[in-house]
Amino acid sequence: MNSFLPVEARWVRLMSCLPPGWVTRLNRQALAIPYALSLFPGEKERIADLFRGYLKVTSQSGDPADLARKNVSVRLLQKYAAPLVSVAPEAKLADLVNVVGEEHFLNAHARGRGVVIVSAHFGSGGLAAAWIARKGIRVLTLRRTEWRDPKRSSVASFAFFGTEPMFLDWSESPVAVLKRGADALRQNAVISYLADGEFGERYGKASLFGRPVPIRTGLVHVAASVGAAVVPAISLITRAGLRTQFFPEIAVDSPEGVQAFPQAFASILEKGYKNHPECISWHPFETRLFTGRAWRLD
Numbered sequence: 001m002n003s004f005l006p007v008e009a010r011w012v013r014l015m016s017c018l019p020p021g022w023v024t025r026l027n028r029q030a031l032a033i034p035y036a037l038s039l040f041p042g043e044k045e046r047i048a049d050l051f052r053g054y055l056k057v058t059s060q061s062g063d064p065a066d067l068a069r070k071n072v073s074v075r076l077l078q079k080y081a082a083p084l085v086s087v088a089p090e091a092k093l094a095d096l097v098n099v100v101g102e103e104h105f106l107n108a109h110a111r112g113r114g115v116v117i118v119s120a121h122f123g124s125g126g127l128a129a130a131w132i133a134r135k136g137i138r139v140l141t142l143r144r145t146e147w148r149d150p151k152r153s154s155v156a157s158f159a160f161f162g163t164e165p166m167f168l169d170w171s172e173s174p175v176a177v178l179k180r181g182a183d184a185l186r187q188n189a190v191i192s193y194l195a196d197g198e199f200g201e202r203y204g205k206a207s208l209f210g211r212p213v214p215i216r217t218g219l220v221h222v223a224a225s226v227g228a229a230v231v232p233a234i235s236l237i238t239r240a241g242l243r244t245q246f247f248p249e250i251a252v253d254s255p256e257g258v259q260a261f262p263q264a265f266a267s268i269l270e271k272g273y274k275n276h277p278e279c280i281s282w283h284p285f286e287t288r289l290f291t292g293r294a295w296r297l298d
Contacts, residue, residue: 195216250264
């Protein structure tokens with residue numbers, strides 16, 4: 001492994017080299033590791049050792065079973081993707097991150113009207129945002145106000161490398177937040193948000209793997225109002241390493257386009273997961289799909 005990487009990053013690199021089947025099992029069993037795995041004989045102990053090793057290198061303390069129930073083992077893996085993108089020398093970057101379809105974003109941004117990057121599962125947007133920020137483009141990532149204090153959350157520093165946090169206070173009027181977003185887009189900035197996130201009351205219903213899911217659309221409406229582009233981007237940790245893929249722009253220049261956005265994005269997401277079943281997914285968005293628990297449309 002490359003010695004210049006911090007120990008956490010080297011662990012991510014190690015995990016990315018696991019065979020696809022192992023990574024898939026680790027993902028699907030994340031809520032039960034290390035004591036209730038229903039795997040083939042002999043694999044339970046090996047994956048449990050991987051989990052304990054991850055806790056050690058990331059300096060986590062506490063009951064492993066409790067940490068596993070909270071899905072910490074998988075959630076924090078991709079946390080180190082953004083630091084890799086931001087601090088790794090260019091010569092090493094190609095070994096760590098595989099970026100596909102970048103021309104879709106560049107073509108949209110060249111029009112000068114701003115771009116909304118739409119991702120899913122926590123952290124996916126951060127990797128794409130950090131990649132864009134390396135090019136000197138202003139990038140805003142939506143974050144909760146309580147994350148201003150790094151002591152309150154280990155996620156506070158994630159994806160802030162080269163990006164500008166766009167904090168949302170729950171007591172703040174959503175209209176004010178959306179107005180700030182519109183002003184930034186008019187200056188040809190980029191806003192990254194999660195379509196399966198918690199921000200915003202607006203959502204559209206879509207189907208993913210045959211299950212109903214809510215797709216947040218607040219910033220899509222903002223993009224439509226100012227003529228900004230909407231570009232999907234999905235980031236995954238796979239056996240081949242870290243992968244970010246930009247997809248063709250989804251047209252939202254008409255009311256019909258905005259209405260069709262949720263299912264259009266869900267279809268892209270479903271195709272991406274089918275093409276990369278070995279990805280380390282670590283947000284309840286996928287966990288619920290894999291474990292059969294239905295989404296709650298709230």
